Each structure stands twice: as structure tokens, then as C-alpha cells.
Amino acid sequence: MYLFAFRSRTQSMKLYDAFRTGDVPCEIINTPREVSASCGLSVSVPDEEFERAYGIYRYYRPQTEIGVFYRDAGGYRRYS
Secondary structure: OEEEEEOOHHHHHHHHHHHHHOOOOOEEEEOOOOOOOOOOEEEEEOHHHHHHHHHHHHHHOOOOEEEEEEEEOOEEEEOO
């Protein structure tokens, strides 16, 4: 799973809408504490949809991003 984390709940919702418009399966989730101490929302996408989702993310260039993370057995790791 990949996670797009933001400081702004509004930006999370905008990216979620952009993913849905682009037919990218995604979910809004609470940002895990290991990613950010602030309470916010993130957008998660399955591994197999990451390339498409990342293209949309780069196109919109959100301004309040914390970053893009992937989850492995050791927890969340920064992708970018």
C-alpha cells in the first residue's frame, strides 16, 4: 500500500477526488502516527495502482504534502 500524506485535510480530499475521477481505487484514512504527529487525513492506494496515482499526484502538485510513503513489514517508508 502507498500513502499520500498531507498537512491539510482539504488537500487530501482534493487528491482523493482526482484519483476517483481517474478511476484509481483509493481510500481516505487517518494519517498514521509513524508518518506524522499531526492528526490529518491521507489517501491510500494499492501497490498495483501506484504508478497511475503518482502521475496524478505529480500533475496536481499539492502544496501541503508531508510526502508519499509505502508500507512494508517494517512500517511506513518515505518514497518521496
